Amino acid sequence: MIIKRYRVKSMNEAITRIKYELGREAVIISQRKVRKKGFLGFFSKKILEVTAAVNDPEEKNKYENSSTDSVENFKKVVNDKIRNQKRQSDFNYAQSVNLRSENNEALLKEVHQMKNMLDDMSKKSYDSLGKSKLELKLENMDINKKVIENIMNKVKEIQQDVEEKKKLKMVIGNMIKVEDKVLENAVVLVGPTGVGKTTTIAKIAGKMSLIEKKKVGLITIDTYRIGAVEQLRTYADIMNIPFKVVLNIKDMEKAIDSMKNCDIILIDTTGRSSKNKMQLSELRAFIDRINTKNIHLVISCTTKNRDIDTIVNGYKELNYNNVIITKLDETSTYGSILNIIDAAGKPVSFVTTGQNVPEDIEVMNSQKLTELVLGEDIIC
Ligand SMILES: Nc1nc2c(ncn2[C@@H]2O[C@H](COP(=O)(O)OP(=O)(O)O)[C@@H](O)[C@H]2O)c(=O)[nH]1
Ligand SMILES: [Mg+2]
Structure with a gap:
């Protein structure tokens, strides 16, 4: 300068x-x-x-040169710095990638676990109340809560490596006890009004007398309802079998005695409210005179779940040995079959499937009843 x-x-x-x-x-x-x-x-x-x-021109040149150099230097420094920074950032990036991949691994693990949980849940398919698909299915079949709980516990107890559906069938199959009973001597049918006692007696009588060619006698103690006696008398007349009306306890033994040559005596009773202890005790007095182990509780599978318990427990006073489940043709869900069997704790002797006498009655095996309960079969 x-x-x-x-x-x-x-x-x-x-x-x-x-x-x-x-x-x-x-x-x-x-x-x-x-x-x-x-x-x-x-x-x-x-x-x-x-x-x-x-500025001295020489110096200016020098300056310019040096400035060029310094620009170059600057560039170099900057580039180096950038490179370093890049290296650093690459390192950081790599580290972060590492971290990320480590995190990813952890995340993937979590996602995997969540997926498994979801798979598990979708298999069990819990609803908002925490019920499994299986429980919901059983609920849809109108099986009551208590029975479902019982079934679920038993399903869980099965160690065998079989699919859930099979386990379910095994459990329900074991719960449904059927007794193909040889009917002989005196057979009494009890149960609420309108469930089909008289019709069922006519069906059994028809099968035994017309098909099995057995000697059948009919007795009714149902003098309470107008027309009830006539209903059974009509069947007896058609089948040409002996028929007696018992009005009081002391007539019972006489009536049975009069039919001692019969292979089987079918006894029809009055429908009683299971809540009315008086009526049930009265009925019990009649049944005690009959002295039989062949007492069947007749109950319709269209009975509401809450009423099933009341009926089944109320009638226990009569010491029934079996249950007859009627009107299987009148429903599309058969959970009540299981509810009835569970509450009664007695094997099923017959089921009835329509109004036709004598054909709409059968001894249904446990497998068929299980299929009905699970909705795999229907009664048309
Ligand atoms: N759909 C259908 N109806 C039935 C069945 N059993 C009986 N019933 C009908 O139920 C009604 C009452 O039957 P009933 O034998 O008089 O009942 P009870 O009062 O118990 O003696 C009658 O209309 C019968 O035809 C059945 O299995 N299916
Ligand atoms: Mg009747």
């Missing part, structure tokens, strides 16, 4: 001289007013001192 000081009278003079000597690129660095030096200078006028500077 070239620096020059000019002592001039005016700035104009300074600029002219600076331009001339240093060129147009020169710049004024400073200016100040000073007195001329020397003795006379004391009283002399003040003059202008202007300092100007310009």
